[in-house]
Amino acid sequence: MSFFKSEKLSVPVISVGNLSFGGTGKTPFIISLCKILEKRGQRALVLSRGYKGPFENTSRLVSEISSDSFIGDEAELMRRNTTAEIILGKKRLKNFKEHSSKLDFDCVILDDGFQHLEICRDLDIVLLDTNLDQKSFFCPPIGYLRESAQALDKDTLVFLTKTRTATSKKIQFYESFNPLEKIDFLHVGYYCAGKEIKNISREIIVFSSIANPQKFAIDLEKSGFIVSKHFEFSDHHEVTQEEFSEILNYSKHFKLPIICTEKDFVKIERFEGSNRIIIKKVGFDENLILSSLGPYLKRLKL
Numbered sequence: 001m002s003f004f005k006s007e008k009l010s011v012p013v014i015s016v017g018n019l020s021f022g023g024t025g026k027t028p029f030i031i032s033l034c035k036i037l038e039k040r041g042q043r044a045l046v047l048s049r050g051y052k053g054p055f056e057n058t059s060r061l062v063s064e065i066s067s068d069s070f071i072g073d074e075a076e077l078m079r080r081n082t083t084a085e086i087i088l089g090k091k092r093l094k095n096f097k098e099h100s101s102k103l104d105f106d107c108v109i110l111d112d113g114f115q116h117l118e119i120c121r122d123l124d125i126v127l128l129d130t131n132l133d134q135k136s137f138f139c140p141p142i143g144y145l146r147e148s149a150q151a152l153d154k155d156t157l158v159f160l161t162k163t164r165t166a167t168s169k170k171i172q173f174y175e176s177f178n179p180l181e182k183i184d185f186l187h188v189g190y191y192c193a194g195k196e197i198k199n200i201s202r203e204i205i206v207f208s209s210i211a212n213p214q215k216f217a218i219d220l221e222k223s224g225f226i227v228s229k230h231f232e233f234s235d236h237h238e239v240t241q242e243e244f245s246e247i248l249n250y251s252k253h254f255k256l257p258i259i260c261t262e263k264d265f266v267k268i269e270r271f272e273g274s275n276r277i278i279i280k281k282v283g284f285d286e287n288l289i290l291s292s293l294g295p296y297l298k299r300l301k302l
Contacts, residue, residue, distance in 0.1 A: 006120035007093060012107045012300040015121040017114025019145045019152070022235055023211025024127035025161045025185065025284070027074045027263070030111055032284045034082035036293070037107065042302050043084065045105035047096055047119075049112060050075050050088035052236035059095040061103075062086040073209075073236060074111075076266040084109070093118040107302055115146060123296055125157045130166035130182075131215060134173040152177055157296065159183055159289075165219065181292040187223075188281035190259070200259075200278060202226055205251050207260040207277075209233035209267060216261060220280070228256055239267045248273045 016033065018024040034044045050056045053072020055065075062079055063086075065071055071079065071088065078086055085103050089095045092110065096119070110116055114126055136143040152158060158179040163171055171182075189196045203226045208216045213232045221227055231247050233239065251258050259278045260268075268274050 006117055008120045009096070009108060011105065012122045012302060013110060013119055014107060014123040014125065014300075015110040015113030015116070016125045016127070017110070017112050017116075018127050018129075019114070019147060019149060020129060020132060021144055021146060021211070024129045025183075026112060026127055027077055028185070028282065028284055029125075029127060029159070029161075029183075029289070030109055031078060031081045032286045032289055033109060033293075034078070034084040036286055036290050037297075037302060038083060040297070040302065042106040043104060044082075044107055044109050045096075045100065045103060046078060046082075046084050046086045046109045046111055047092040047113075048075055048078070048086060048088055049090045049092065051112070052238075053088065055088040056090055059089040059091065059098050060087070061099045062088060070266070070270070073263050073266055077263060078111075080266075092116060107300070114151070122300055123157060123293075124155060125159065125293075126152060127159050127161050128174050128177065128179070129212075130160050130163050130170050130174045131212070132170075134170060137173075149177070157293070159292075161185075162215075165215070165222075181288065183284050183288055185282040186285055188283055191279045191281055192277065193275045197278065200225075200257055203228050203256055205247070205254075205256050205258045206230045207247050207258055207264060207268075209235065209237045209239060209264050210261060211235045220259060225259075228254065237267075241271055244268050244271045244273070248276070251276070 016026055016030050018026055037044050050072045053075055075088055085105055087095045087099050139145045139148060158177050160174050160179045160182045163182045164184045206217050206227050217227050217230050257278055259280055262279050262281055265279045
């Protein structure tokens with residue numbers, strides 16, 4: 001870091017990132033953080049690369065993009081669940097300079113910012129998925145880390161995620177990184193066509209295009225469901241009409257409901273028949289996050 005000059009912005013900058021290649025809960029955490037700031041009377045500006053989305057190689061202000069246009073799964077979730085301004089594009093410092101003068105905000109959140117060195121960070125938050133095998137806690141080719149754990153210095157605020165499904169041995173390993181807090185997804189409910197539903201048949205079909213699709217299916221099974229068929233795609237995969245039709249036809253043939261994550265649903269809701277899909281909504285405990293970050297936000301006058 002010392003060999004790279006970072007530019008200081010005029011407002012506090014909070015980076016939310018990870019060491020591994022996705023799947024830690026970064027987007028839900030950013031949404032929770034935006035909501036916490038909103039309740040404190042503060043407005044965030046999110047700088048997001050828009051990874052594998054249609055605007056990754058551009059510089060676009062989300063509020064200027066039609067709500068009918070798909071902007072990428074993670075960005076779409078942030079747009080729907082917060083009032084924060086969002087700028088998309090991998091050249092985040094350049095994009096900030098291009099758009100920030102026309103926006104009203106009190107702080108900047110760097111989405112997936114731990115490896116982004118152009119902008120100076122006032123808070124570095126890193127999420128660690130405790131389900132990941134500690135034997136592979138290395139950089140490629142033998143591991144799944146984007147950079148060495150040595151990058152976690154004493155000023156990095158570490159949150160452990162998904163601890164409810166991790167073994168005690170794994171949690172013990174991750175606790176060696178002196179986490180600020182352990183946070184886990186809270187079940188919000190199951191929704192179909194905008195309405196919460198309570199009664200779902202026990203046997204289901206699962207569709208997922210996330211970093212750890214197997215874990216999603218396992219969580220559903222632990223909730224009492226029987227997964228008859230699991231349609232898996234790679235993380236950020238842009239589902240086609242043909243792929244969705246295959247899933248839908250399978251569901252109709254066997255008369256089984258389809259369950260997916262909220263991140264999955266935004267990729268297929270434009271297709272006919274998507275109103276039959278059941279979404280499992282989850283989120284983090286905002287009060288728990290606030291109790292941990294409160295002193296740091298106060299220090300930044302947020």
